[in-house]
Amino acid sequence: MRDNQAPKPIRRLDYRPPAFWVDSVALDFDIYGDLTRVRSRLCLRRNTAADAPADCVFDGEMLVIESLAVDGKTLSEQEYRYQGGQLALLSVPDKFVFESVVTIDPRSNTALEGLYVSKGMYCTQCEAEGFRRITFFPDRPDVLSRFTTTVRADKSRYPLLLSNGNPVAEGEEDGRHWVTWEDPFAKPCYLFALVAGDLACLEDTFTTTSGRSVKLRIYAEHHDLDKLDFAMDSLKRSMLWDEQVYGREYDLDIYMIVAVSHFNMGAMENKGLNIFNTSCVLAHPDTTTDQGYQRVEAVVAHEYFHNWSGNRVTCRDWFQLSLKEGFTVFRDQEFSADTHSRAVKRVEDVDMLRTIQFAEDGGPMAHPVRPDEYQKIDNFYTVTIYEKGAEVVRMQYNLLGPELFRKATDLYFSRFDGQAVTCDDFVDCMEEASGQDLSQFRRWYSQAGTPRLTATDQYSNGIYRLTLSQQTAPTPGQADKQPLMVPVSMALLDQSGQPLVLDADGATETVLILSDATQTFEFTLPEQPVPVLLRGFSAPVELRYPYSADQLALILAHDTDGYCRWDAAQRLGLEAIRRIIAGSDPLVEAEQLLSPWRQVLARAAEDPAGAALLLGLPSERALAEQFLPLDPRAIHLARTSLERALGRLLQADIEALLPTLVVSGPYRAEAADIGRRTLMQRCLALLASGEAAGLGSRLAQQFGSASNMTERLGALRLLVWHGLPQADQALKEFAARYAGEALVMDQWFAVQALVPGEQTVAVVERLMGHSAFEMTSPNRVRGLLGSFANGNPSAFHAADGSGYRLYADALARLDRLNPQVAARMANAFATLPRLAGDFQVNMRLAVQQLRDGECSANLAEVLDRLLQ
Structure with missing residues (x-):
């Protein structure tokens, strides 16, 4: 159309x-x-x-x-x-x-x-x-x-x-x-x-619990045959996990995966013949980062798990899309958590949810987990359907507990095998297996928006009173919101950071069920506690509680919940950046963070991957959700100045830690090694931000001698992003070495698109004319244009509007070739109503001009919602 x-x-x-x-x-x-x-x-x-x-x-x-x-x-x-x-x-x-x-x-x-x-x-x-x-x-x-x-x-x-x-x-x-x-x-x-x-083929077999032998075949282009072993290993581990955790065996004689270069999505669970984007199946130390390995593992698991949660039991209509996708995302998240660090995995998932899905929930593209209407279903393959849908399933898992949840899923698979059903059918099984009334809980499927959970407390005469209130702001098409059933997992710490006993059974953690607009909960305690709320991120809500810096430092230093420690670190960083925007000295703010950050560095050996997360300031994209009106330039300058000050203050601590993070021996995509490499790159990034002397030469040496893509690409990014003298030569060598590796060249384009600063608009425009850039390749388009618009706010939000105009012109070209991808990428404009002053004027002008041109039905639906 x-x-x-x-x-x-x-x-x-x-x-x-x-x-x-x-x-x-x-x-x-x-x-x-x-x-x-x-x-x-x-x-x-x-x-x-x-x-x-x-x-x-x-x-x-x-x-x-x-x-x-x-x-x-x-x-x-x-x-x-x-x-x-x-x-x-x-x-x-x-x-x-x-x-x-x-x-x-x-x-x-x-x-x-x-x-x-x-x-x-x-x-x-x-x-x-x-x-x-x-x-x-x-x-x-x-x-x-x-x-x-x-x-x-x-x-x-x-x-x-x-x-x-x-x-x-x-x-x-x-x-x-x-x-x-x-x-x-x-x-x-x-x-x-x-x-x-x-195509070339890697073959293997898997013997099910019942003794059936299943042929496993993964296909790719002949030159990629050596990049399939990890996907095969991930597939076999996924099959075993699904048997052990859900009792689900594979049902055909053969299971096949085919790697495809041109693909609009990550992968597709077609019965017995999965078709994958090459980026989600090919893995080799020389061409794939740790993050890439983890993505392959998760996507292979996700598509395999669909054999039951999506194929054997499927959706009645596309409004029920989260029935299969939310449930299966939850399953692949749990598989990854069991395989690696559960705490790190949870933080990574929540970080993405809070950064991307909360923004979707709070903007013009907001819609329920089970939408009420659509024009083009292609536009509803969203983080709300997938990731928020997974959180809705996770809440049911936590409300029922592992045993009853397994009983409920067994009932679901047996009752509806070979049928097309609804989200209500899924919840019916949860209720029947557990005996719980989940009628109010169903509102999570029908109500859009991120609930705001406000907590206040009072302590007197040995009684601690915690008052929780919930409110969900109006969203397009839904002005009035009803109270949700919100499970709030919590603990209370004493002033030394030790957990307090909450009941006669000696429990130090409990789950409060907030079902009204406001409820008060009482505890008998010997002292005023520090509340640790939403442990494990027990509900997809935005928590408002007036934590002091000392309370956050206490949680960061002593709490045992990985998510809550990370959240405390993020809150400390957010408040520092907020004060810098208001005029505070970045060095003063960095000094306030110095003690908790040094504590993290001192304990880094306990959990390097977790430490890397704790040492990260909130991203500019995450910070954008905390300021209204949104001034992307002010956020960029404040965050950059704080990271620079931290890098300088912590240089000696980091230098002392770096030798302990070196991973020797052959590459292994295992949690321990990945954690050390991740922390190594985070430490080097801090040194680069702090403009450490001689770092360019060290990074150039790492770039040249690296035995894996994680270290080589990590060095390239820092050289290029910080404008170090060795950057141009490294870019040339990288392109020459990997000219025949499409997925690696996607990263080459992305590295340049993510360089902070308005000058990158011209760089992206130039790269669109590069001989290796293909508008018909979704991976290449996402690598260059998607990275620019979604990952580089300081360039995309150029003060003169050039970033918006460049992106809108590119989407117009893309829409003529691939409307589905163009519409999805148009969501980068979703910050429109939040922007301040000229930023909003310039973006609206670019979006309106794009809409006034010839648009596909896919793109028109998105642009109309953005402009309303």
């Missing part, structure tokens, strides 16, 4: 069951030349439970019809109607076979939805509504069908032909070959997958 008119909203309450069921699907793909012929045979029957019209309507976009037939009879043009992306068969019987032959053009499909070509390989992406670009079908998640797929192609060019399920037949004819795949499990069409290409 490019007429600049927004499509009619789709509303959750307008849901109607499908008029027809599709019991079975037989597909035949004939890949030849630039086109692909798709033959489809659907066995349909009328849904007697639906108020179905006489006509049968299918979705279908960009399809060239060769023939249509019902029960073997070819249809004339008077017997069907094809317009507006829908095919209507007129007056069909209650049960019939529909056959169609269409041609499609995958090679020109730059939107990367449906069947498309990536570096000569045919592949698919059908979630959410891509299957309609392949053939005619009721493209909705509540129509589950059994698929049989035959793929035909030239054998020399496409020796590998894959689809869902198990291979059941194959053959050759005149230099061409074919393979037939049969999926024994009914699935919605969004889980369909096909791959045709020339």
